[in-house]
Amino acid sequence: MKLYWVGLLGLALGMSFPGSAQIRVENKVQKGENAFPLVAEKHISTIYYDQADAEVVAKVAHLFAKDISSVSGEEPTVTSSSNPTVKTVVIIGTLGENKLIDKLISSKKINVDSIRGGWEQFIIKVIKNPFPKVSQALVIVGSDRRGTAYGTFTISKAIGVSPWYWWADVPVKKQKNIYIPNIDYSSKEPSVKFRGIFINDEDWGMRPWASKNMDPNIKSIGPNTYARICELLLRLKANTLAPAMHPPTAFNKYPKNKLVADSFAIIMSSSHTEPLLFNNASEWSHKMNGDWNYVTNKDGILSVLDKRVRENSPYENIYTMGLRGIHDSPMADVPKGYSKVNVLESVIRDERGILEKYIKKPIDSIPQIFVPYKEVLNIYEQGMKLPDDITLVWPDDNFGYIKRLSDSKEEERSGGAGVYYHISYLGEPNDYLWINTTPPALIYEEMHKAYETGAKRYWLLNVGDLKPGELGIQFFMDMAWNINKINYDNIPDYESSFLASIFGEKYKNDLADIMHNYYRLGFERKPEYMGWDFDWKSMFSEEHIINTDFSFQNYNEAQNRLNEYDAISAQAKGIMEDLPKEYVPAFYELVYYPVKGADLMNKKMLVAQKNRWYARQGRSLTNQLSKDVTIYHDSIALITKHYNGLLNGKWNGIMTAPDQLPKPQTAPTEQINLPESAAMGIFVSGEDGINGFSSYHILPRFSIFTKGRYKIEVYNKGKQALSWSATTNSNWLQLSKTEGNTGTQDDIWVSVDWSKAPIGSDIKASIQITGANKTELVYVSLFNPKNAPVKEVKGMPVEDNGVVSIDPSKFNRKTEKQGVKVQVVKQLGYNGNSLQLGDVTDHAWNSSSTEYDFYTTDAGSVTVYTYALPVFARNKEHETRYGIKIDDSYTHWATTASDEYSFSWKSNVIRNAAINTTTFSIDKPGKHILKLIAGDPGMVIQKIVIDFGGMKRSYLGPEPTIGK
Numbered sequence: 001m002k003l004y005w006v007g008l009l010g011l012a013l014g015m016s017f018p019g020s021a022q023i024r025v026e027n028k029v030q031k032g033e034n035a036f037p038l039v040a041e042k043h044i045s046t047i048y049y050d051q052a053d054a055e056v057v058a059k060v061a062h063l064f065a066k067d068i069s070s071v072s073g074e075e076p077t078v079t080s081s082s083n084p085t086v087k088t089v090v091i092i093g094t095l096g097e098n099k100l101i102d103k104l105i106s107s108k109k110i111n112v113d114s115i116r117g118g119w120e121q122f123i124i125k126v127i128k129n130p131f132p133k134v135s136q137a138l139v140i141v142g143s144d145r146r147g148t149a150y151g152t153f154t155i156s157k158a159i160g161v162s163p164w165y166w167w168a169d170v171p172v173k174k175q176k177n178i179y180i181p182n183i184d185y186s187s188k189e190p191s192v193k194f195r196g197i198f199i200n201d202e203d204w205g206m207r208p209w210a211s212k213n214m215d216p217n218i219k220s221i222g223p224n225t226y227a228r229i230c231e232l233l234l235r236l237k238a239n240t241l242a243p244a245m246h247p248p249t250a251f252n253k254y255p256k257n258k259l260v261a262d263s264f265a266i267i268m269s270s271s272h273t274e275p276l277l278f279n280n281a282s283e284w285s286h287k288m289n290g291d292w293n294y295v296t297n298k299d300g301i302l303s304v305l306d307k308r309v310r311e312n313s314p315y316e317n318i319y320t321m322g323l324r325g326i327h328d329s330p331m332a333d334v335p336k337g338y339s340k341v342n343v344l345e346s347v348i349r350d351e352r353g354i355l356e357k358y359i360k361k362p363i364d365s366i367p368q369i370f371v372p373y374k375e376v377l378n379i380y381e382q383g384m385k386l387p388d389d390i391t392l393v394w395p396d397d398n399f400g401y402i403k404r405l406s407d408s409k410e411e412e413r414s415g416g417a418g419v420y421y422h423i424s425y426l427g428e429p430n431d432y433l434w435i436n437t438t439p440p441a442l443i444y445e446e447m448h449k450a451y452e453t454g455a456k457r458y459w460l461l462n463v464g465d466l467k468p469g470e471l472g473i474q475f476f477m478d479m480a481w482n483i484n485k486i487n488y489d490n491i492p493d494y495e496s497s498f499l500a501s502i503f504g505e506k507y508k509n510d511l512a513d514i515m516h517n518y519y520r521l522g523f524e525r526k527p528e529y530m531g532w533d534f535d536w537k538s539m540f541s542e543e544h545i546i547n548t549d550f551s552f553q554n555y556n557e558a559q560n561r562l563n564e565y566d567a568i569s570a571q572a573k574g575i576m577e578d579l580p581k582e583y584v585p586a587f588y589e590l591v592y593y594p595v596k597g598a599d600l601m602n603k604k605m606l607v608a609q610k611n612r613w614y615a616r617q618g619r620s621l622t623n624q625l626s627k628d629v630t631i632y633h634d635s636i637a638l639i640t641k642h643y644n645g646l647l648n649g650k651w652n653g654i655m656t657a658p659d660q661l662p663k664p665q666t667a668p669t670e671q672i673n674l675p676e677s678a679a680m681g682i683f684v685s686g687e688d689g690i691n692g693f694s695s696y697h698i699l700p701r702f703s704i705f706t707k708g709r710y711k712i713e714v715y716n717k718g719k720q721a722l723s724w725s726a727t728t729n730s731n732w733l734q735l736s737k738t739e740g741n742t743g744t745q746d747d748i749w750v751s752v753d754w755s756k757a758p759i760g761s762d763i764k765a766s767i768q769i770t771g772a773n774k775t776e777l778v779y780v781s782l783f784n785p786k787n788a789p790v791k792e793v794k795g796m797p798v799e800d801n802g803v804v805s806i807d808p809s810k811f812n813r814k815t816e817k818q819g820v821k822v823q824v825v826k827q828l829g830y831n832g833n834s835l836q837l838g839d840v841t842d843h844a845w846n847s848s849s850t851e852y853d854f855y856t857t858d859a860g861s862v863t864v865y866t867y868a869l870p871v872f873a874r875n876k877e878h879e880t881r882y883g884i885k886i887d888d889s890y891t892h893w894a895t896t897a898s899d900e901y902s903f904s905w906k907s908n909v910i911r912n913a914a915i916n917t918t919t920f921s922i923d924k925p926g927k928h929i930l931k932l933i934a935g936d937p938g939m940v941i942q943k944i945v946i947d948f949g950g951m952k953r954s955y956l957g958p959e960p961t962i963g964k
Contacts, residue, residue: 025158026179035179036126036138037088038159039072045088045138050098051080054145056234056265060152061092063231067156070165070172084131090138091130094148101141104130110139114186118143119193120239122151125184138180145265146239151187153235155180162502163235166228168470169585169647170502188482191451194318194367194418194458195480196233196240197466197473198271201426201433203246204661205465209653221249223256229466230264236477240318242269242460247327250282252308262315269318269460272371272395272420273328276305276319276351277312281327293332294323294347306354313358318367318458321390322376323347328427330375341384344376352387364389364414369458371395371420374900377403381876391457393418394450397872397900398425399909400438402446405453405840407875418458419450423472425462429534429906434658435594436469437522441491441828442912443475445869449840449938451483453874467654468594471495492516492826499591503583507575511591514568516827518595521564523912524830524956525550527598528658530605531667534906543659545667547609553688554952555959556711558606565599572596585646593643597636597657604632604659608667615670617681620716621744626669633659633666679717680724680771684778685710686801686952697778702752704784705798705855707964712778714769715745724771732756733765733780752782761785783857792927793963797854800961802950804854807960808932808941809833811850818844820937829942830867830913830956837882838937840874846883849933855963856925858948862886864918864930865957867943868896870908873936882941883933884918892918893935911955913942 026035038045049061061078069075076090082099084091093101095112104110109130115121121143130137140155142148157163158180160173199206199221207221215222221244233241241261243251251257251268261268270277278284280292289304290297301323309319322344324331334343348370355366364387371393372380380386392410394417396402406417423438425431447459461476463469475494479486486494496512503511531545550558572595576587611625636657643655659665686700699710716722725739726748736749750767757763763782768775797806809824809831816822820838828834838848864884873880880896894916898904908914922928932941945957952958 025160026181027175027177028179033181035181036136038068038076038090038138038178038180039074040177040179043088044074044076045090046084046086047076047078047090047092048084048100049078049080049092050082050100052099053094053097053148054265055263056145057092057094057097057148059263060149060234064090064092064152064156067159067161067172068178071160071174072176072178085133087134088136088138089130089134090140092140092148092152094142094145098141100131101139104137104139110141112141115141115143115147118147119189120144120147120150121187121189122147122154123184123186124151124154126180126182146234147187149234149265150237153237156235163232164470164474164586167232167466168589169650171582171586190237190481191483192418192456192459192480194240194267194269195477196238196242196267196269196460198242198420198460198462199229199244199464199466200271200462201246201424201464202244202249204433204656205467205654206244207246207249209651212653213650218254220254222254223260226257227260227264230261230266233266234264236474237481238477239265240267240269240458240460242271245271245274245279245281247282250279252277252279252312253283258312258315265316267316267318267367268312269369270320272320272373272376272393273324274320275323275347276309276321276354277317278305278308284326291332292326294343295332295334295338298350302350302354305351306357309354309358318369319351319355321348321351321368321370324373324376331379340379341382344379345385348387348390367391368415369393369418373420387415388413389415391415391418393420393458393460394455395420396422396446397905397909398422398427400442400446401869401871401909402450403872403900404875405450405455407877410875411454416457417453417455418460419447419455420460420462421447421476422462423469423476424464428901429910430529431658432526432528433464434528434656435597436472437519437526437594437598438472439519439523439828440472440475440494441488441825442523442869443472444479444486444488444491445825445828445836445940447476447479448483449874452839452841465654467651468589470590471498474498488823488825502590503575503579503587510571510575514571514591514595516832517564517568518598519827520832521561521602522598523828524561525911527601529910530601534910541662542665545605545608545665547612548605549953549955550606550609551952551954552610552613554686554954555956556685557954557956558609562603562606565602569596569599588643588646593639593655596639600632600636600639601659604629604636605667607632608669611669615672617683617715618672618674618679618717619681619745620674620718622670622672623674624744626671629667629669633664637664675718676720677718678720678722678772680722680769680774680776681715681717682769682776682778683713683715685712688953697776699750699778699780700801701781701783703798703800703857704754704757704788704790705793705857705963706800706961707752707754708800709749709751712748712750712767712769713745714740714742714748714771716742718772722771724769726767726769728765728767730765730780732758732782733767735767750780754784757782757784759784759786789855790963793855796963797852798961798963799854799856799858799946799948800958802858802948803958803961804856804946804948805958805961806852806854806930806944806946807831807833808835808850808852808944811835812853813851815849817847818842820844820848820934822848822850822934825940828940831943831960834869834940834942835932836938836940837932837934838939840938842937844937845935847934847937849883849931852930852932852944853927854930854946855927856922856948859922859924860948862920862922863947863951864920865943865945865947865951866894866916866918866941867913867957868894868916869940869942870896870898870905870912870914871938871940873897874938879936880939881935882939883931883935885931885933886920886922887928889920891933892920894918896939
């Protein structure tokens, strides 16, 4: 018997979370087994709905029939008859709006008490002999119109129709027969009342695509596009849409748009810049309407707002209150005698008057939001009085870090609170509009703390062009529907399980490896930021591309990054080539393109950087690297063209790579003229530069504690092949190669045979390399002291070449006081995992702590670098402090705080780290203890480096130095 399982509140086929009910779908049933046949041998159940029910119910009933057809090849009849006469029926309806369901309730064949009066709840129940001539009924009943739709689409997902069947081309899972064994399930209310997406910055993707392929008659984003978006939202159990609003796009310019949204029962909201659903970026004409200035043109502004509410009030809306400037500009300056506080208060009074004029119900029952975005937050915090029933929607800083949350008084407001969050953004210090690299663990860390502090009424996710943000949208909406099913323990498996449910369980481990590393590398530096240009000019201006801070010289950092991208790209390609052809488009969109695009962008920028470095050294590989950069640049255009051409051009225009606007721009490279004769050059690991620093080549020190290995590059500087040889005066040194003949360069990996290593703290040796009539010496030092406590230090962070690098998630001891817990946050941070010092809802100060044993071979003054998430304080009642101490020193308090739009904030959000430095004195070599202390609970620490003077220039700092 073939079984298909899905959690009703789960994420996808095959996934289960604590508290999620299960619905089982079978292709066959055993003799005597009790199961409802949606489609069985020569039998198809009929779908019933009531014409008196909401329009969305009829729409969903027909979509459900098409879902069944796409799975089984058989399409059920859909009817609004109130007299079923067939053997098995599906009844879809809303409480009080469906006569058949009313009969079942009155005959006590179904109990709806659990959802009566509820918000977007539903019951799914199989009933025996519900009516004369009917042997079984599958009843889907909603507490309201959306609850009915959610219940129906829950069955659709269970039988194999993904919410992403259209937007991500996820194939339908085919089966001839569909049986649903006996079920009686009642859903809970969603965790977040209003939850949805904002289509934004649509100029380079959504609008050109929709104009060509979906709504060519209006050459914009119109009703055909919004119908597909609204259907997706319903299938994801979302309920809110803030439409695209960049000029000339205007949702309300086309009256059919709002009719389409209402037909899907989607609540229309708007961005923070659109008061009362009015898009001033596209609909306000300075020539016709005057200045967008409330003080000088109050009547003009209120006139257009009045008209908008009059036209849209018959439908479900969430109204943005307040006023900013045109588009996303700040609120206009006010003349003497006014303040922005009292002007904004007056604006909101007038806006509420308009709402009361057209919506005949109490003002506190009309959904209204106030978004203190950018400069508006400062105005709000100057004492502005906001009506208690308006929902406070706290924005992030556009880069995933929520700027503040409700304080103790705000938590008591009747309007509650919400969050406006980004996985896509156009603005300073730089854009990220191309591919989604925001880690699920970061989204959870920020949104969970928001939820726990009362922000549970309204969640809006800025998704840019929607594609390729599918995975981020899915995760965000799953949290908003049932936040309790996701936690720090199951986040690492979330996306791999979701993807494996689509592409196959046999790929799950590879998918986990791909996605974990994809998000980690993107978290370190988004692919859009690899040009290292901090001067935002928008996508209409060329980027000023310079060297990155990733180092080829130190810690093999840049090359490691290239290698890791190589590995996950190869894994993704391997899966794609192994998949059945019908699954390839979905995999290309969800996995391959984002991974390969990030890979190629990093290669383009980093290999160009390597080219410019090699040119200074005169390496013969220089010119080839320049050609490689061109190939990487062209390849980005090719894979993007392929994306747009998938499925006969279905997505033509949706995807634009950032290096193609305003015109194709590759990274600068250099060409050099090479002499005919071979010439030899040498580079050794950790050699930041010879000129001006040293006349010697010195490898990093080899230590008995870390047992590292280091690289020597022997490179050619001429056209003819270089023959070289390497020898050493010490039998304990091991060389991976001792000779070679190369047109470009060879690597020699140097290590120590510790069974032959002499005892001593300052052992010296050398390696002699000869080629092209030139001999170079590379000096080696060995640290292998007598009675070295190697066994005791094994697994412990240990000083290596003047630094100790610690992964804070791997502590030796923890102390938890006053209910403040320490939490390992998996799949977030430079090392892969991070440590959260308490939860933001905790109130204890200077309570819990973690301790780290480490071993030093030196003593004296040290600088401790702590890499923390650049989070903001919870609110004005809190700060962002955490403590560090070594041994018995006094505690040094550090903070992650920085003012938005300051240079430190820009640096922090670009690199996803606030790096703090503190100075300590270590009295003697040996074992010591570093302690992290929770100050303001909720701080997240990614990495710790103790610098004895050996820290090299790099972006990420040294990897953990662990005793071996």
